[in-house]
Amino acid sequence: MKAVGFTTSLPIEAADSFIDFETSIPIPAEHDLLVKIKAVSVNPIDFKIRQNSAKDKVLDAPKIIGWDAVGVVEAVGNEVTLFKKGDEVYYAGDINKPGSNAAYQLIDERIAGNKPARLSDAEAAAMPLTTLTAWEVMFDRMHINESDKDKSILIIGGAGGVGSIAIQIAKKVAGLKVIATASRPETVEWCKQQGADIVVNHKDLVSEVQKAGFKYVDFILDFVNTNTYWDAMAELIKPQGHIASITGSAEPVALNKLKGKSVTFSWELMFTRSTFQTGDMTEQHNILNKAAALFDNGTLKTTLNKTLHGLNADNLKAAHRLQESGKAIGKTVIVF
Missing domain, CATH: 3.90.180.10 (Medium-chain alcohol dehydrogenases, catalytic domain)
Incomplete structure (x- = not known):
């Protein structure tokens, strides 16, 4: 063959x-x-x-x-x-x-x-790969369910393969308020087409999310780089919220930054099963x-x-x- x-x-x-x-x-x-x-x-x-x-x-x-x-x-x-x-x-x-x-x-x-x-x-x-990844991270790792409807989720990397379908699943299946990141006009438009309620620029993530009216968000998904956005995620996540990432990290992740808020952190790898x-x-x-x-x-x-x-x-x-x-x-x- x-x-x-x-x-x-x-x-x-x-x-x-x-x-x-x-x-x-x-x-x-x-x-x-x-x-x-x-x-x-x-x-x-x-x-x-x-x-x-x-x-x-x-x-x-x-x-x-x-x-x-x-x-x-x-x-x-x-x-x-x-x-x-x-x-x-x-x-x-x-x-x-x-x-x-x-x-x-x-x-x-x-x-x-x-x-x-x-x-x-x-x-x-x-x-398949992106849908499985987005589905598993939201429902198997973060355990999002009907009681979370209308809560907020920040999706870092909204225009990528996983981000694109994650926006759809978060909005249309889980019923969440979706904030996605994008920086170019074409990626901003793409995120909106997938159903994002708000699109913010990842280059100044904390201030962008706060300007959009959110001091904290209930859930955060990282589809870009765990350590690059770690401090921003730690600041933006709601007390007792949940952060998950698919990107791995070459450097240790400072989990202690989540302790004061009692925040949960999860990895997702679609190939685990x-x-x-x-x-x-x-x-x-x-x-x-x-x-x-x-x-x-x-x-x-x-x-x-x-x-x-x-x-x-x-x-x-x-x-x-x-x-x-x-x-x-x-x-x-x-x-x-």
Whole structure:
């Protein structure tokens, strides 16, 4: 089968930062679905893995990455119960297994969902990783529920892939008052299109939020850089509020700054359930199906913003180049 990968970590402009190659079609076993892929999207995790997973070495075989896909089930493992051959699925995948930048992929049925019928392949491929991340961070980590309706949430990085769908989920599913950050006219407009009630400039976050009429906010989501905004988040969070981040930190996080307000802090990594084969791993299947129903009834909308055509190294380079620029708005998808 056709695939795109790399054997060493190179700058995206290097000729071999991605290479086209042929490899065998994998065989499903146990809970595996063999999916013929129709479209994929690119996320920041993709370029981070490309930049760091083969530093100062050359792999024996090309590494296939990619964590978002839409496709059709071609075959199933002997323990599969949730899908059958011919089903259309969408999923974000498992960071420890070969990715979606290939003609076929094995995916565990427990982390795949039924593709939203209303969305095109490209529109659906844009959504799994970011939707799972936003859903898990709000409902599984922060435990936002009906009693929180009309409370305030600050979303740092509103125009990015996760931020875009998080705005929608926070506003349309959780019923929160949404404050999102953006600094360019086009990103401000994008955040408003996703449903943000207020858009503030992240370059002077505390004063911007306070000028918007909020001394404190009930919830804060960081989708940019934990330590860059830590002091601002600590100042803006309401006593007994909740902060969550998906970005990690190369430096220790000063949790003591939250003690006086008795603030809760949570990390979110969408790959936790698949990596550790948690007992509730099937919850990702359930979340994707709940989200599919919301896409199909019009509550949520795709965050697709750019489409490329063809599975090849050149298109993967273009998509990674855009992600690395930090200027990407919404999601970039490659249709096979």
